[in-house]
Amino acid sequence: MSFSSLVQELSLRDPNAPRRPGPTPSVSTFDDRASHVSRTMSGYASTAATSVSISGDIGSQLHGGYFHPLARSWQAERQLTKSMLIYPIFVTDGEDDMIHVPSLPGQYQVSIDRLTAFLEPLVHKGLRSVMLFGVPQKPGSKDILGSSADDPEGPVIQAIQLILRRFPQLFICADVCLCEYTSHGHCGILRDDSSLNNQMSVDRISDVALAYAKAGAHCVAPSDMNDGRIRAIKLKLIEEGIAHKTLLMSYSAKFSGCLYGPFRDAAGSAPSFGDRRCYQLPPGGRGLARRAIIRDMNEGADIIMVKPAGQYLDVISDAKELGKDLPIAAYQVSGEYSMIHAAAKAGVFDLKTMAFESTESILRAGATIVISYFTPNFLDWLDN
Numbered sequence: 517m518s519f520s521s522l523v524q525e526l527s528l529r530d531p532n533a534p535r536r537p538g539p540t541p542s543v544s545t546f547d548d549r550a551s552h553v554s555r556t557m558s559g560y561a562s563t564a565a566t567s568v569s570i571s572g573d574i575g576s577q578l579h580g581g582y583f584h585p586l587a588r589s590w591q592a593e594r595q596l597t598k599s600m601l602i603y604p605i606f607v608t609d610g611e612d613d614m615i616h617v618p619s620l621p622g623q624y625q626v627s628i629d630r631l632t633a634f635l636e637p638l639v640h641k642g643l644r645s646v647m648l649f650g651v652p653q654k655p656g657s658k659d660i661l662g663s664s665a666d667d668p669e670g671p672v673i674q675a676i677q678l679i680l681r682r683f684p685q686l687f688i689c690a691d692v693c694l695c696e697y698t699s700h701g702h703c704g705i706l707r708d709d710s711s712l713n714n715q716m717s718v719d720r721i722s723d724v725a726l727a728y729a730k731a732g733a734h735c736v737a738p739s740d741m742n743d744g745r746i747r748a749i750k751l752k753l754i755e756e757g758i759a760h761k762t763l764l765m766s767y768s769a770k771f772s773g774c775l776y777g778p779f780r781d782a783a784g785s786a787p788s789f790g791d792r793r794c795y796q797l798p799p800g801g802r803g804l805a806r807r808a809i810i811r812d813m814n815e816g817a818d819i820i821m822v823k824p825a826g827q828y829l830d831v832i833s834d835a836k837e838l839g840k841d842l843p844i845a846a847y848q849v850s851g852e853y854s855m856i857h858a859a860a861k862a863g864v865f866d867l868k869t870m871a872f873e874s875t876e877s878i879l880r881a882g883a884t885i886v887i888s889y890f891t892p893n894f895l896d897w898l899d900n
């Protein structure tokens with residue numbers, strides 16, 4: 517078709533007239549040559565031959581922008597890289613432990629004496645950061661105050677010190693909460709009527725955060741959800757003179773729901789009664805999430821986190837908008853990870869493809885950091 521006849525066709529066509537069916541659009545494949553061939557055979561060449569109409573203006577023709585794998589990758593604002601990933605790991609106070617968590621396929625509870633061997637191959641493949649969760653298993657290690665959370669002999673502080681010695685290049689985040697250490701499994705200190713005592717909880721949580729930071733954690737990440745904890749932690753870090761070398765990541769928008777089950781198996785942190793609905797956000801609470809994000813930024817959070825990720829992409833995008841000058845983290849939580857595994861096992865889709873799709877949508881929504889159980893897989897996949 518010559519340029520003038522194209523112009524004629526564009527200007528003369530009645531937009532409401534029925535269109536002649538065009539060639540079936542070429543199906544893109546990941547193979548360069550295949551996609552080139554299919555495009556030539558069923559694409560523009562035959563378009564000219566059958567003089568199929570071009571709808572609207574020429575800008576409506578989008579396929580040219582992504583027919584090639586490299587060109588497709590350019591359509592994303594952010595590509596997934598190894599440095600965006602934080603790997604959550606479960607550290608026990610046991611000996612010679614490497615206990616598989618059945619509800620969290622491929623994830624383990626690892627004791628300190630096995631931690632170096634566990635991390636070594638991952639660090640070699642490019643692991644940049646871990647998020648530590650302590651799993652105290654010794655009898656008597658849980659009480660109503662969560663006293664063992666900052667035990668210098670406990671798993672988190674031991675793990676921090678070991679990692680600093682063995683893998684000085686690894687960025688250490690420590691989750692800060694009491695639910696792994698309280699006898700009742702709740703994330704704070706309770707009153708006699710079993711409701712959360714916010715002030716006592718904040719005092720205790722900020723002490724624990726300070727202990728992890730003093731032990732050498734590069735980042736402390738309180739997940740307890742008590743009001744005012746970010747300010748309390750920041751003030752203690754300043755008072756102690758370590759605020760300049762401790763990053764404070766807030767689980768600001770943490771929603772309650774049924775996606776944390778496998779984690780509670782792994783961390784041994786299921787509440788012995790009740791649930792966490794009084795201190796985690798209701799799933800419909802987009803406005804509350806926005807308020808929590810703004811509040812935590814004002815209290816001194818260095819990173820805002822949204823959790824779970826896949827069901828809260830709108831909230832990630834809100835966090836990105838509200839906190840446009842902060843890194844935004846998203847936690848693809850245990851239930852999301854295990855769902856993907858279960859569906860892949862049932863033949864619904866390919867595991868790797870869905871791991872990428874789900875993570876790419878989290879980045880598209882605005883996250884710049886992804887906390888993911890797929891991290892060990894991505895360290896392999898991103899090399900190929």
Ligand SMILES: NCc1[nH]cc(CCC(=O)O)c1CC(=O)O
Pocket residue numbers: 691693695703739740775776777778779780785792848849850851
């Ligand atoms: N407060 C502890 C904590 N920190 C992170 C998660 C969930 C992580 C996951 O499911 O992978 C939880 C569980 C909970 O709040 O019950």
Ligand SMILES: [Zn+2]
Pocket residue numbers: 640641
């Ligand atoms: Zn190598």
Ligand SMILES: [Zn+2]
Pocket residue numbers: 693694695696702703739740
């Ligand atoms: Zn908790």
